[in-house]
Amino acid sequence: MSKLVIVESPTKARTIRNYLPRDYRVEASMGHVRDLPQSASEIPPSVKGEKWAQLGVNVEANFEPLYVVPQDKKKIVKELKEALKAADELILATDEDREGESISWHLLQLLQPKVPIKRMVFHEITEDAIREAIAHCRDVDERLVRAQETRRILDRLVGYTLSPLLWKKIAFGLSAGRVQSVAVRLLVRRERQRRAFHQGSYWDLKAELEVGDRGTSSPPPSFEAKLVTLAGTRVANGSDFDEATGQVIAGRNVALLNEADARTLADRIRDRTWTVTNLEERPVTRKPSPPFTTSTLQQEANRKLGLSARDTMRVAQSLYEQGYITYMRTDSVALSQQAIAAARSCVQEMYGSNYLSPEPRQYSTKSKGAQEAHEAIRPAGSSFRTPQQTGLKDREFRLYDLIWKRTVATQMAEARQTHVTVQIQVEDAGFRATGKRIDFPGFFRAYVEGSDDPNAAIEDQEVILPPMQVGDTPTCTALEAIGHETQPPARYTEASLVKTLESEGIGRPSTYASIIGTIIDRGYAQLSGNALVPTFTAFAVTALLEKYFPDLVDTSFTARMEETLDDISTGEVDWLPYLKEFYLGDTGLETQVKEQESQIDPTAARTVDLENLDAKVRIGRFGAYLEVENGDGPVKASIPKDLTPSDLDPEQVEVLLRQKTEGPDKVGFHPETGEPIYLLIGAYGPYVQLGDATDENPKPKRASLPKGVTTDQVTLEMAVGLLALPRTLGVHPETGARIQASLGRFGPYVVSRSGQGREGLSFPQSRG
DSSP, rough: OOEEEEESSSHHHHHHHHSSSSEEEEEEOSSOOOOOOSSSGGGGGGGGGGTTTTEEEEETTTTOOBBBBOOGGHHHHHHHHHHHHTTTEEEEESSSSSSHHHHHHHHHHHHSSSSOOOOOSSOOOOOHHHHHHHHHTTTOOHHHHHHHHHHHHHHHHHHHHHHHHHHHHTTTOOOTTTHHHHHHHHHHHHHHHHHOOOOOEEEEEEEEEOOOOTTTTSSOEEEEEEEEEEEEEBBBOOOGGGGTTBBBOOOOOOBBHHHHHHHHHHHHHTTTTTTTEEEEEEEEEOOOOBBHHHHHHHHIIIIIIIHHHHHHHHHHHHHHHHTBSSOOOOOOOOOOHHHHEEEEEHHHHHTTTGBBBBOOOOOOOOTTTTTTTTSBOOSSSSSOOHHHHOOOHHHHHHHHHHHHHHHHHHBBBBEEEEEEEEEEEEEOOOOEEEEEEEEEOGGTOOOOOOOOOOHHHHTTHHHHBOOOTOOOOOOEEEEEEEEOOOOOOOOHHHHHHHHHHHHOSSGGGGHHHHHHHHHHHHEEEEEEEEEEEEEEHHHHHHHHHHHGGGGGGHHHHHHHHHHHHHHHTTTSSSSHHHHHHHHSSSOOHHHHHHHHHTOOOOOTTTTEOTTTOEEEEEEETTTEEEEEETTTTEEEOOOOOOOOOOOOOHHHHHHHHHHTTOOOOOEETTTTTEEEEEEEETTEEEEEEEOOOSSSOOOEEEOOOOOTTTTGGOOOOHHHHHHTTEEEEEEEEETTTTEEEEEEETTEEEEEEEEEEEEEEOOOOOOO
């Protein structure tokens, strides 16, 4: 007989197996083995006729969930049942969070074991941790299971009740979600702010100054100073402008310079006497950031490594299951005594005792709902392997390196800096120079937030000013008038969206990756560089929900729901009355949908209201399009997918509609065929087309413009070259296959196809 241990994944099973006696058998459940039905085909015949069956929750019978074993899990469940027959004990070793607790509970419901049951929990997969976990098993925590089940039911009720409404009123395939829809609204609100933004402009002066004697062999040290006051009044900067008007905020007593003012002032003071009037040095200390939680790891990996939240969690999951880091779904910033000792040992060995914090540094978790695992994300074990010792590669190496540095830095001494401010007066103009020097780098030596290279980052932390004292008269060697324009509010990145969701108390950090992934997959946002740009569909859905279901996209309402779910997990709130009130109450979701559905006009719901546009923006089967009435009826034109709501202006509307009413612009005629070459704009952006579409040639040849090329840059020569692609360059010397040059989504490339597959080579964007 043996003991059967069940974990979620084969990788986790392989790692744990190394630390268990031979009579322990470890199997993987491959994640959840039961869930609510995902499609009609999964609904059992016995309940198919019930009106609640599609919902997967019997709202008429105390919200009893309908759990089914998905088709791809039936074989796994059968294998686990067979393995259990040969076991004299069942040990459930799923992850130490609500999701893991839920998986263990579902396994018990399915396997119905007749042998003793134990629940084994650990936050890292090391020999010591596994031995400790086996020695201190517990029962499945029913309150955690109930909290997770309530969350799952709540998400299903919101998604499956609102999504069909969106299909009817806007477009098929759309989805709503308890947290997803709030996150989309955040993106839309920011884009509305960008659309309403009015740019302001202002000018100031930047001086290049020198101190010291020019008669020496080495040039005197120079530094920069910026104009800050004029005739005793502060000079305007970007923070003084009203984003809604582009004008200086009413009541601000500032001097606003235009170009002429700035240049006149520069000419007046350039050759006058510049005098140091004040010099201030202020000591500053900086403490290292806390170790990583789920959300801060996602934010920093996005900033430093360019990883999406989804990719960060995939890589972290792999590192955890291989035994390199502790559990990666956690709200806690606490470190165990073992971890603190390991980090301090690393500091001592690698940086020396001078860099060690005088006392062990511990962090406390401030978030009310913090739970999940009980320790921050850190390297696993009682001694930390350096990144180079792990043998990891690529993303896994880089993410482990990030976690290692952040953890070790927590036990390093504070960084000490001195901030220096120098005030310089020339006639009625006041200038300021600022500098900072590092007196002791401390934890900067290992880790600087937002920077890949600590050594380079230390240089960035230091701006050295030459020695000066009050009364010195620096020489102005250059004085430049500089114009500035205020910038609209920055779009959310994955990092900043995660930070906002967490600070607002919306959702769980462990779910942010899947939420952002869903927003992109469902067409509510697209990535432009690192920014999340909401689509016209996101505008339409958000407007509908704001008007008819305002609570469901209200951040405060959603945060209170999270608090209630946390209270359910601790037994402070009863789950069933809460679900009944939320869904079936007088103002419950089901009641609201029934009342509001008849009030929602589909045409209005599919229309995106954007001020200053004569044309209407509507959502259709194939995306957003413009519609305007003329004498012969409505004229419609597709909106390119990369054209965002905040960037759609009357000029672009005119170009898109003119193409429909007057026909496309003609670039010229092809020198060989004599056919006309047109410049058009479609759903995927601008392109050139050879000839007209006819019955004999319904799909004339087309070629998209290269990235970064605008329509006004297109010449006949360029259009002919684009339409010549793909072009055969020759024959592969080994395979005999043709080698072709072409232009793809990411730029030019060459490709060769043979019976063994396809080889390709992209050219760098900067290459001519």
